[in-house]
Each structure stands twice: as structure tokens, then as C-alpha cells.
Amino acid sequence: MARVWLFGPDVNTDQIVPGRYAPYMLKDESELRRYPFIEHRPDFAPNVRPGDIIVAGKNFGCGSSREYAPLALRMVGIGAIIAPLFARIFFRNALNLGIPCFTADLTKELADGDEVELDLEQSRITTADGRVIHLPPPPLFLREVWAAGGIVPFYRQYGRFPGEVGQ
Amino acid sequence: MPTMSEQILSRVAGRPVRAGDVVTASVDLVMVHDSLAPGIIRILHNELGAERVWDPQRVAVVIDHVAPAASVQTAEKQQEVRRWVRAQGIPNLFDVGRGISHPVLVEEGLAQPGMLILGSDSHSTAYGCIGAFGTGMGSTDIALALATGKTWLRVPETIVVRAHGTFGFGVGPKDLALRAARILRADGATYAAIEWHGVEHLSVMERMTLATLSIEMGAKAGIVPPTGLSVTGPLVPTVDADAQYQKVVDIDLSQLEPQVSAPHYVDNVVDLSELGHVAVDVVYLGTCTNGHYEDMAVAAQILAGRRLAPGVRMIVVPASAQALQRAAADGTLATLLAAGATIGTPGCGACIGRHMGVLAPGEVCVFTGNRNFRGRMGSPEAQIYLVSPAVAAATALTGYLTDPRTVMDRSPAVAH
Numbered sequence: 001m002a003r004v005w006l007f008g009p010d011v012n013t014d015q016i017v018p019g020r021y022a023p024y025m026l027k028d029e030s031e032l033r034r035y036p037f038i039e040h041r042p043d044f045a046p047n048v049r050p051g052d053i054i055v056a057g058k059n060f061g062c063g064s065s066r067e068y069a070p071l072a073l074r075m076v077g078i079g080a081i082i083a084p085l086f087a088r089i090f091f092r093n094a095l096n097l098g099i100p101c102f103t104a105d106l107t108k109e110l111a112d113g114d115e116v117e118l119d120l121e122q123s124r125i126t127t128a129d130g131r132v133i134h135l136p137p138p139p140l141f142l143r144e145v146w147a148a149g150g151i152v153p154f155y156r157q158y159g160r161f162p163g164e165v166g167q
Numbered sequence: 168m169p170t171m172s173e174q175i176l177s178r179v180a181g182r183p184v185r186a187g188d189v190v191t192a193s194v195d196l197v198m199v200h201d202s203l204a205p206g207i208i209r210i211l212h213n214e215l216g217a218e219r220v221w222d223p224q225r226v227a228v229v230i231d232h233v234a235p236a237a238s239v240q241t242a243e244k245q246q247e248v249r250r251w252v253r254a255q256g257i258p259n260l261f262d263v264g265r266g267i268s269h270p271v272l273v274e275e276g277l278a279q280p281g282m283l284i285l286g287s288d289s290h291s292t293a294y295g296c297i298g299a300f301g302t303g304m305g306s307t308d309i310a311l312a313l314a315t316g317k318t319w320l321r322v323p324e325t326i327v328v329r330a331h332g333t334f335g336f337g338v339g340p341k342d343l344a345l346r347a348a349r350i351l352r353a354d355g356a357t358y359a360a361i362e363w364h365g366v367e368h369l370s371v372m373e374r375m376t377l378a379t380l381s382i383e384m385g386a387k388a389g390i391v392p393p394t395g396l397s398v399t400g401p402l403v404p405t406v407d408a409d410a411q412y413q414k415v416v417d418i419d420l421s422q423l424e425p426q427v428s429a430p431h432y433v434d435n436v437v438d439l440s441e442l443g444h445v446a447v448d449v450v451y452l453g454t455c456t457n458g459h460y461e462d463m464a465v466a467a468q469i470l471a472g473r474r475l476a477p478g479v480r481m482i483v484v485p486a487s488a489q490a491l492q493r494a495a496a497d498g499t500l501a502t503l504l505a506a507g508a509t510i511g512t513p514g515c516g517a518c519i520g521r522h523m524g525v526l527a528p529g530e531v532c533v534f535t536g537n538r539n540f541r542g543r544m545g546s547p548e549a550q551i552y553l554v555s556p557a558v559a560a561a562t563a564l565t566g567y568l569t570d571p572r573t574v575m576d577r578s579p580a581v582a583h
Contacts, residue, residue, distance in 0.1 A: 040542075059354035063289065150307070160191075
């Protein structure tokens with residue numbers, strides 16, 4: 001089972017990884033795994049498990065273009081992020097890194113610490129008490145990028161950018 | 168007729184496009200900054216397997232985020248970036264002290280009207296100050312653009328912020344930008360572009376204040392019509408009466424009060440008069456939003472012949488070397504120094520909380536920059552208020568958040 005980590009609205013990339021903890025400031029980029037939410041929610045990094053999901057309010061990932069914010073979340077194995085609205089650059093960065101993002105508001109339906117199962121193929125969450133929550137299925141080109149493991153493997157595989165189909 | 172974004176993106180897509188279309192576009196210019204350059208270089212070479220950038224002439228590299236270096240680590244990474252720039256034959260490296268990427272690329276004439284400009288910094292919306300479509304992207308997108316000269320994007324809908332009249336005494340472009348953030352909120356322009364109309368009377372760098380802050384409303388681009396400028400480019404976008412807009416926001420400049428963004432969200436904006444007594448430790452004048460010559464000049468007009476309040480530190484970090492030189496040549500700098508301000512190397516300064524004036528727990532800072540997120544400038548226990556240069560200077564005189572109209576000389580020479 002995956003654990004739900006619940007966040008409020010307008011979580012910015014400075015809260016995900018403060019600029020002072022950028023790879024630029026570190027000896028080794030792998031240290032980054034210790035820093036997601038280091039000041040905003042210090043219990044996150046030591047306790048998060050691969051496959052856990054972030055459920056947040058609107059405008060998740062606003063602020064800086066720093067890709068090391070979603071990269072830090074990928075390093076700790078975040079399985080998906082679900083929010084009613086994502087900031088544009090963050091959404092693109094997460095897509096590029098192969099982190100599934102679903103546009104839905106589950107902040108009232110799920111509580112912090114809930115145990116759930118996420119079915120990416122079916123865009124579906126099943127809670128420990130058997131409730132099934134359907135997520136709006138993302139557009140095909142997003143799922144293609146996730147399936148490839150991110151934009152770099154996608155580009156190397158197909159030799160084109162997402163969304164070019166049918167033009 | 169198309170919006171300015173549609174005009175520009177039609178040019179770089181090579182076909183007429185409309186809001187909602189997903190396009191693959193040729194990129195005119197890619198800006199890479201020191202903070203993310205090492206990661207971008209690694210993705211370019213190691214993950215994409217590209218040995219060369221697609222066109223060295225169309226790449227600009229700027230060392231502005233930690234300039235000069237703050238540690239052995241940052242010094243090593245800057246060394247790596249310089250070596251890479253030489254090996255790639257990139258002619259445009261703007262090294263320590265030249266200033267922040269956004270004003271620098273405009274000053275150098277590299278950023279031009281009608282261009283599609285991608286930057287590794289989120290405030291790359293700043294290039295809209297001269298009528299370019301500037302947008303920030305993450306490291307992987309920038310690496311892909313460096314490898315291919317192309318990117319993909321969805322043509323945004325457009326929100327218009329329409330300014331009417333002229334600024335009252337002591338009020339300026341930053342107040343307009345914060346007012347727009349107050350109305351649209353931090354997510355109000357997500358996936359959209361903002362066009363700023365009715366601001367032809369502003370200088371290029373004053374327009375940059377508006378274009379830069381556009382990202383704080385979530386915008387993909389923030390474009391000011393390049394009206395009245397001498398710069399030209401591949402396309403001079405124009406405002407068409409028949410363009411289709413998602414939304415129009417009207418703001419009467421003559422009724423605008425000094426605006427303040429209170430901690431810890433940019434859209435937490437109120438009229439300054441609504442706030443009570445806020446004692447301040449640090450006044451920080453700088454950044455791509457408000458570290459321009461005009462901003463230093465406004466502060467100097469208020470501080471002329473006066474001294475900072477006891478206990479207040481005022482740090483001025485010019486946005487570019489050209490702005491600093493201009494301020495040195497006409498006495499602006501001498502006025503700021505005589506008042507007790509200290510001057511930093513042109514660049515981003517403490518905006519990202521890495522050096523040159525980071526904040527201690529409990530400190531209160533009034534800041535002319537673009538973000539007041541918790542922990543942005545140092546300790547998460549510090550408080551950051553975003554203000555105009557005039558409010559910053561007035562506050563430096565009194566030691567508490569102050570309406571500049573209460574301390575300013577009302578002689579006609581005083582600008583906004």
C-alpha cells in the first residue's frame with residue numbers, strides 16, 4: 001500500500017527544495033534525496049516510501065523552474081502527484097522526469113496518512129476500506145511520456161516531441 | 168486577428184496557430200544560467216547524447232545566480248560551465264558581475280521583439296518587456312532545446328491587464344504588477360499569457376517589472392507591446408482590436424495606492440495603508456524585477472541628503488553592470504552610499520537565499536524582488552514583504568514599512 005501525503009494549496013518549489021539545497025550548492029547531487037520538504041515538512045524525507053503519493057491543493061509546484069524539486073521527489077520514489085491545478089513549469093518538469101501527475105481535487109476525499117493503492121493504467125485509487133476513486137485519465141501524449149520513463153527516453157525512442165501526432 | 172502570443176508562435180511554428188494548438192516551434196534564443204547549467208550540460212551530453220549545441224550563436228550563458236561564487240562547490244561548477252562554453256564555441260558568456268540574465272540579454276540586443284526565447288530561469292517571462300515570447304523551462308526542456316533548436320508548447324490563451332491613466336505620486340510599475348497579482352491571484356494566469364496594455368509610457372526596464380512578475384500569476388509569458396521602442400526584431404507584435412482574450416482586467420493607475428505583498432505568498436497583496444506598524448531590519452533593493460537604474464534612481468531621490476534609520480541595513484544589488492555604471496555616472500550611487508546603503512555585485516543577490524545578505528530567523532525584510540516565499544531568502548523564520556523601490560527607500564529612512572508619499576519631496580523632478 002502507498003501512503004498519502006497531504007499538502008495545502010500553492011506549494012511552491014522553494015518549499016519542495018529550498019534554493020540553498022540546490023545541487024549547485026552540494027558536493028553530490030545524490031544528497032538531494034534528503035531534502036524534499038526539508039523545512040516545509042521535515043517528517044517527509046525520512047519517512048516517505050517508494051510509491052507513496054502526494055495529494056495537494058491547487059497550484060502545486062508554483063515558483064522557480066528548478067527541476068531538482070521534482071527530481072528530489074523522483075529520487076525518493078513518489079508514485080504520483082494529484083492536485084486540482086499544477087503550475088505550468090512544474091507540470092512539464094514532472095512529465096519530463098516521468099512522474100505521473102493527475103489533475104483532480106482529492107484533498108477532501110483522502111486524509112494525510114491514508115493507505116491506498118494507485119492503479120496507473122486504470123487511473124484509479126483504491127483506499128484501504130475499499131472505496132474506489134476514479135481519476136480523470138490524462139491525455140494520451142502524457143501517458144506515452146510516462147510509459148517511456150520521461151521525455152528523454154521518449155525523444156530517443158520516437159525522435160519527436162509529444163503532441164506532434166496528427167499534425 | 169491573433170494575440171501577440173499567437174503572432175509570435177505562428178512565426179516560430181511556421182504556420183498560423185491559435186490558442187489551444189500544440190506546436191513544435193523553432194527557438195530563437197536559449198538562455199542558460201549558472202545555477203542549473205551543470206545539470207543541463209549533463210542531460211545534453213549524457214542523456215540525450217548530443218555533443219554540440221544546435222547553434223552556438225543562439226545560446227547565451229549567464230553567471231548571475233551565485234556571482235561571485237560562494238563556496239568551492241559553486242566555484243568548481245562555474246569553472247565547468249566556462250570550460251563548456253569555450254568548448255562549444257558559444258560567443259555569449261556573461262560572467263560574474265555583468266548582471267542578471269534578463270536585463271543583460273535585452274541590453275546586449277540578443278533578446279528582440281517577436282522572438283521565442285527559452286530560459287532556464289522561471290523569470291524568463293521578463294523578455295516580454297521588448298515584445299518577445301519569453302518563457303521559463305526546466306533543465307530537461309532546456310537541454311532538448313539546446314540539442315534540437317526546437318521545443319513543443321501549447322499556444323496559450325491571453326489575459327489582458329489594461330492600465331488606464333498615469334501613476335500618481337509615489338506609485339509605479341511594481342504597484343501595478345502587485346495589484347494585478349492581487350486580482351488574478353497566484354494561479355490566475357496558469358497556462359495563459361498576460362498582455363500588458365496601456366503602459367507605453369514606461370521604459371524598457373520598467374516594462375520588465377511587469378513582464379517578470381507575470382510568472383507569479385502562473386503565466387507562461389508576459390508580453391508588453393514594443394510600442395515606442397527603437398529595438399526591432401524578427402517580428403514586431405502588435406495589439407489587434409479583434410484579438411480574442413480569455414479575460415480583461417482594468418486597473419486605473421491614478422487611483423492606485425502603494426501595494427505590499429505580505430509574507431509568505433506573492434498574491435497576499437494589500438494597500439500599504441492597510442498594514443499596521445511593521446518594523447524592518449533589512450531593505451533589499453535589487454533583482455530582475457526592480458534592481459534597474461530607474462529603481463536605484465527612485466530610491467536615491469528619496470534618500471538624498473538623508474541617512475538610513477538606525478539599525479536598518481540597506482543592500483542594493485544592481486540588476487546589471489550597465490545599470491550600475493549609469494548610477495555611478497550621474498551621482499545616484501553616491502547618494503545611496505552617502506545615505507548608508509551598501510552595494511553588491513550585479514546579479515541575483517540574495518533573491519534565491521544563497522549569499523549576499525541572506526536573512527536570519529526573525530528578521531523582517533522589505534524586498535523589491537519577485538518572491539516572498541517562506542525560506543526564499545534564508546531562514547524560514549524570516550519575513551519578506553515585496554514592495555516598490557519607493558516604498559523600500561521610504562522604509563529605509565524610518566525603519567518601519569512606510570508610504571513613500573509621506574517622506575517624498577513633491578517637486579516635479581520626482582518620478583515614480
